Amino acid sequence: MPRPEQNGGNPHEQFSNNREARFTPPDPQRWPTHWQVPTSADLQEAEARYRRGLLPVHAPLLHQMAPSLGVGTAETVEVAEQLYAAARRQADDGEGRMVGLAAPQVGIAARTFLFDPRESPGSPWPPVDELRCVVNPTVEPIGDAVVKDVEGCLSTGRIRGWVQRAARVRVCGYTPAGDPLNEVHTGLAARVLQHEADHLNGILYPSQITDDDDLLWSSVEQDDQFIAYVRTHRQGDSQRWPTRLPRDQWEAARAGLPILGSLAPANSPVVNAPTEIAESGWG
Numbered sequence: 001m002p003r004p005e006q007n008g009g010n011p012h013e014q015f016s017n018n019r020e021a022r023f024t025p026p027d028p029q030r031w032p033t034h035w036q037v038p039t040s041a042d043l044q045e046a047e048a049r050y051r052r053g054l055l056p057v058h059a060p061l062l063h064q065m066a067p068s069l070g071v072g073t074a075e076t077v078e079v080a081e082q083l084y085a086a087a088r089r090q091a092d093d094g095e096g097r098m099v100g101l102a103a104p105q106v107g108i109a110a111r112t113f114l115f116d117p118r119e120s121p122g123s124p125w126p127p128v129d130e131l132r133c134v135v136n137p138t139v140e141p142i143g144d145a146v147v148k149d150v151e152g153c154l155s156t157g158r159i160r161g162w163v164q165r166a167a168r169v170r171v172c173g174y175t176p177a178g179d180p181l182n183e184v185h186t187g188l189a190a191r192v193l194q195h196e197a198d199h200l201n202g203i204l205y206p207s208q209i210t211d212d213d214d215l216l217w218s219s220v221e222q223d224d225q226f227i228a229y230v231r232t233h234r235q236g237d238s239q240r241w242p243t244r245l246p247r248d249q250w251e252a253a254r255a256g257l258p259i260l261g262s263l264a265p266a267n268s269p270v271v272n273a274p275t276e277i278a279e280s281g282w283g
Contacts, residue, residue, distance in 0.1 A: 041220035042158050049154060052089040053106050057155055057204065058256035061104045066111040066200040068136050072178020079103065079110045080133045080176035087114055087128045090154065097125060098154065100192040102199030105155050111136050112176075113196035119187035134181060137173035139197040141166030142184065150230050151195060151205050159245055160226065162214035163205055165194045206250050215250065217243045 055062060069076045086106035091097040099116035103109070114131040145167040152160050169190045172182045185193060195205055209215050218226040218241070229241050 038158065039219045039221060045220055046157050049090065053086055054090065054154055055105060055107055056256075057157070057253055059107075061107065061109060062155060062199070062204065063202045063254070064104070064109075065202055066102075066104050067109060068111045071135070071174050072176075076112075076135055076178075077176045079108060079112060080135070082108060083110075083112060083114060083133065084128060084131075087131065091125075091128050098128075098131075099126060099188065100131070100196045101154070102196045104199055104202075111200050113137065113200065115189065115192045115196055117185070117189050119185065119189055133176050134171060134173040135176055137171055137181075137193075137197060137200070139169050139171050139193045142168040142170055147191070149191065149234075151191070153195070153205055155199075156204055156206060158218055158220070159206055159250070160216040160218050160241075161206055161209045161245075162211075162216075163195075163208055165191050169193055204254070206245070207254075212247050213240070213244065215245045215247065216241045217245045219243075 050056065069079060083101065083103050083106070086108070087098065087101045090101070090106075098114075100114055102113040103111070112133060112135045114128075114133050116126045116130070117132050118126070143166075146164050147167045148162050148164045150160055151163045152158075167190060168184065168186045170182070170184050171193050172180075174180055198205060198208065206215055222243075226241070229239065232239065
């Protein structure tokens with residue numbers, strides 16, 4: 001999972017120093033409102049992640065149930081150390097670049113993940129060493145309350161989406177040393193736990209989105225605009241993000257077709273994406 005945005009406690013939104021930014025429709029002459037081909041910055045970002053050990057979105061390991069680990073064994077401790085090391089490699093500035101990471105995302109076939117335990121983030125990025133490791137976790141909703149908010153994922157590149165999750169969850173499992181864990185979480189931590197638990201069951205979050213209008217694309221150059229869009233959308237603004245990810249493009253990317261540059265392996269060709277979306281984009 002990428003970094004949180006400080007106001008609102010969302011774990012998937014890119015951080016910005018411009019806290020007062022507001023989302024306004026861009027000039028159509030300057031920013032087209034159709035589905036966009038990945039930019040060179042998007043491709044460079046993805047390639048850097050692959051070089052640091054992240055698996056591409058169509059890797060079979062990302063679509064399989066992760067096997068359980070022994071409780072408190074030397075092997076489990078070693079797997080946890082490998083996962084922390086992989087997280088540090090993804091954190092290109094050494095301070096932390098995520099609020100969660102599941103073992104399969106970095107090629108480790110094991111039922112374990114790292115997560116940020118804060119209910120609301122106190123800084124743009126948690127240091128990797130402050131992420132907690134849960135072995136053989138189960139994550140279950142408590143009650144019927146749900147929250148819909150934006151998510152993103154290292155494994156899915158520049159895709160963004162509005163995902164409905166349980167507002168309160170219980171996580172059970174073990175520490176790498178074998179100590180039992182049984183905790184209740186809300187807010188940021190609850191969303192991260194559900195997102196990472198999905199990874200261990202072979203599910204990537206775009207597959208949890210049922211409304212095609214909630215499946216979006218945001219290029220690197222659009223980060224500040226996207227943050228402003230999310231902030232005003234949470235406040236009840238009805239403006240729509242102009243660039244959607246067509247469902248068939250997501251399914252093709254999952255199958256390994258070289259359609260989305262930032263979802264394909266670094267050496268895959270990139271072909272043009274569709275230039276129309278289902279709706280006008282700003283309605």
